[in-house]
Amino acid sequence: MKISMHLGVTFMMAPLILAGACTNSNPAATAASEMAVKEHKSISILHTNDMHGSYMPFLTTTDNATAQTGDAGRDTLITFDKTATIGGFAYLATAINKVRNEKGADKVLLVDGGDTFSDDQLGNLTKGEAMIRFMNAVKYDLMALGNHDFDYGLQRTRELEQLATFPMRAANITDDNTLQPVFGEPYIIKEKNGVKVAILALGYRNTPKTGNPDNVKGLTFKVGQEVAQTYVPELRKKADVVVVLSHEGTAVDYKMAREVAGIDLIIGAHSHDILEPRKKIGQTYVVQAMSDAAVLGETELVLRNQKLIDVKTHHHWLWNEQVQPDAAMQELIDEQRRPHLEKLQEYVVESKAVIGRQYKSESPFDKLVGNLLIESFHGDIAVMPGVGYGISLKPGPVTSEEIYKLLPHPSKIVTLTMTGKQLKSTLEQAAKNLKPDNKLEAVGGLIQTAGIRYEMDLTKPVGERVSNVQIKSQPVEDTQNYQVVTHNGLLTGLHNFDEIGKGRNINRTAQPLTEFLIQKLKEMKTVDMPANMGEVTIKR
Incomplete structure (x- = not known):
């Protein structure tokens, strides 16, 4: 150490x-x-x-x-x-x-x-x-x-x-x-x-x-x-x-x-x-x-x-x-463990790299999940809460038990429409979570995203920390609508992300997120570090 x-x-x-x-x-x-x-x-x-x-x-x-x-x-x-x-x-x-x-x-x-x-x-x-x-x-x-x-x-x-x-x-x-x-x-x-x-x-x-x-x-x-x-x-x-x-x-x-x-x-x-x-x-x-x-x-x-x-x-x-x-x-x-071994040891996928989770910075595992959500549900971006539990997937066989260690909750996939202004406000809230004026207001880590690039400067005042926000290499416009994929937990104001719950055209699917991921990984056979790491730049 x-x-x-x-x-x-x-x-x-x-x-x-x-x-x-x-x-x-x-x-x-x-x-x-x-x-x-x-x-x-x-x-x-x-x-x-x-x-x-x-x-x-x-x-x-x-x-x-x-x-x-x-x-x-x-x-x-x-x-x-x-x-x-x-x-x-x-x-x-x-x-x-x-x-x-x-x-x-x-x-x-x-x-x-x-x-x-x-x-x-x-x-x-x-x-x-x-x-x-x-x-x-x-x-x-x-x-x-x-x-x-x-x-x-x-x-x-x-x-x-x-x-x-x-x-x-x-x-x-x-x-x-x-x-x-x-x-x-x-x-x-x-x-x-x-x-x-x-x-x-x-x-x-x-x-x-x-x-x-x-x-x-x-x-x-x-x-x-x-x-x-x-x-x-x-x-x-x-x-x-x-x-x-x-x-x-x-x-x-x-x-x-x-x-x-x-x-x-x-x-x-x-x-x-x-x-x-x-x-x-x-x-x-x-x-x-x-x-x-x-x-x-x-x-x-x-x-x-x-x-x-x-x-x-x-x-x-x-x-x-x-x-x-x-x-x-x-x-x-x-x-x-004995009564549950079959479920715990269920084979899911072969990992080619160490794929970990981070809490206050861009997270490889959550980026992987976000990419699969965008691909399967035709979203522009995906968002996941920044959480402080989990493990690193190690190279080699990955079991159901390891996936549930990273996605343990019974969350279900949701699609919705958000404006560019709402997305920017959500990113500003993420910056506030990382560095609040009042430490008693701190809750959650960095919101985890895929499909959206931005810069965050935590040395600037609250509300002025996020810039150069882009989706598909184009600047995000305040009045433009964007398709977002997430899970139902973020509709409840989790980590103070209230703007997500205010989105329109909310479609609550019956698809549990963890089961979705396990099925997609089984279809992929192998998994590697996400190629789009680096979408987020943070100055602290």
């Missing part, structure tokens, strides 16, 4: 222990030294986030780390220095057990930051149950509710919360009937090694704009920072350490750290960042552990006289060549 990592954990009491050993002839000094040692305590919080149903290892390459882990448009760019497989729940279980064995289970907590059990074919087939069973097996203590944790609908999320042996919570998501935080008390207080730790869970404020709004009917989503300001004073009275488990994204976590007094640690999620070493803002530390069960974050809290004096971070990278899979977890994975 081209980033500082694998920081060693320092045991701060070594000098005190040594001092005690050198003064055995002085009982008073020895007693004082022993008391000093006892005043120091440490606990470790293990954390994952944005697993997106990723229970299997996936490929990393030197030039493409997928949308989750490396993207030219990300604030914290991560690139890999080797092609290898990483992650998988069997490997994650090994790392969790290793830390518990080394530190002592009575000194370790395990939490997840949300976006956990969907965005995967096995997740779809079991409606999230498989992932919950994997998490139960390693004994998570708490999970924050991310925006994608409602992908199967609110009722299913309730059922999964009951199936889980750990609470799923979000203080800023309230039930419209009870006006209380969804699923119950929005925080936990756990005592580990004599230290009381309060963990407040926060969900994503813009959840209704990231999926089907019907999935979250009956819920109200509030700004997490405002809710934290309400709860933190209460938690300070009840605990030695106050932790926020936040699915708000790194930029918002930094803002919360600056503006909400009393938070010791923010464990982040949503933005798929790797923060190593940990960031300190004022008196608050901020950490995050990338995504997709590729990394196990370990944050050690060091206290003296029940007061936090230091925070240390260590990330356990789950390179399959360096970690042995846990046999019991692998058996459980095999058990969950």
Whole structure:
């Protein structure tokens, strides 16, 4: 990895222990030294986030780390220095057990930051149950509710919360009937090694704009920072350490750290960042552990006289060549997969290249999908939402399971007519999503397009960032009509793209996008990197 990592954990009491050993002839000094040692305590919080149903290892390459882990448009760019497989729940279980064995289970907590059990074919087939069973097996203590944790609908999320042996919570998501935080008390207080730790869970404020709004009917989503300001004073009275488990994204976590007094640690999620070493803002530390069960974050809290004096971070990278899979977890994975193997392993196409997904820049996989939509539905352009989950298709056989990892949702293809003015407005909204005036308004990545060329300058004011827009080598005219192919998700205002839903001649087909793609790829026999990459130029 081209980033500082694998920081060693320092045991701060070594000098005190040594001092005690050198003064055995002085009982008073020895007693004082022993008391000093006892005043120091440490606990470790293990954390994952944005697993997106990723229970299997996936490929990393030197030039493409997928949308989750490396993207030219990300604030914290991560690139890999080797092609290898990483992650998988069997490997994650090994790392969790290793830390518990080394530190002592009575000194370790395990939490997840949300976006956990969907965005995967096995997740779809079991409606999230498989992932919950994997998490139960390693004994998570708490999970924050991310925006994608409602992908199967609110009722299913309730059922999964009951199936889980750990609470799923979000203080800023309230039930419209009870006006209380969804699923119950929005925080936990756990005592580990004599230290009381309060963990407040926060969900994503813009959840209704990231999926089907019907999935979250009956819920109200509030700004997490405002809710934290309400709860933190209460938690300070009840605990030695106050932790926020936040699915708000790194930029918002930094803002919360600056503006909400009393938070010791923010464990982040949503933005798929790797923060190593940990960031300190004022008196608050901020950490995050990338995504997709590729990394196990370990944050050690060091206290003296029940007061936090230091925070240390260590990330356990789950390179399959360096970690042995846990046999019991692998058996459980095999058990969950067995009834669905025929569907999961269905052969689709032969890939001739690494075809990845990017989030805040032009995405090869989404370009491929867009090209096929234009060809099959006679569109001028195709548009897809910019999303932060998926994998890279590697050279060789591609299975149904891999396609569903990139297109997991039951979206159906839609055609419509938009004016040139509406298209330009949509691209300006994409620019605003990438660089909003207010970070709380950030939602989604770059809208993914095929058939349209344009330049985007994020250094310019909002509304003036997009220029040289062309379709079929001709300037896009405001009053001209253009045929657009997309999916029904973008008709609902997803990622604030309201102009798409205002298009005319909307034709909602019955064709599921994922099934369409699988059929087209089977007909193609082989697939390669799209030839029209480079249609989008972005100045940041």
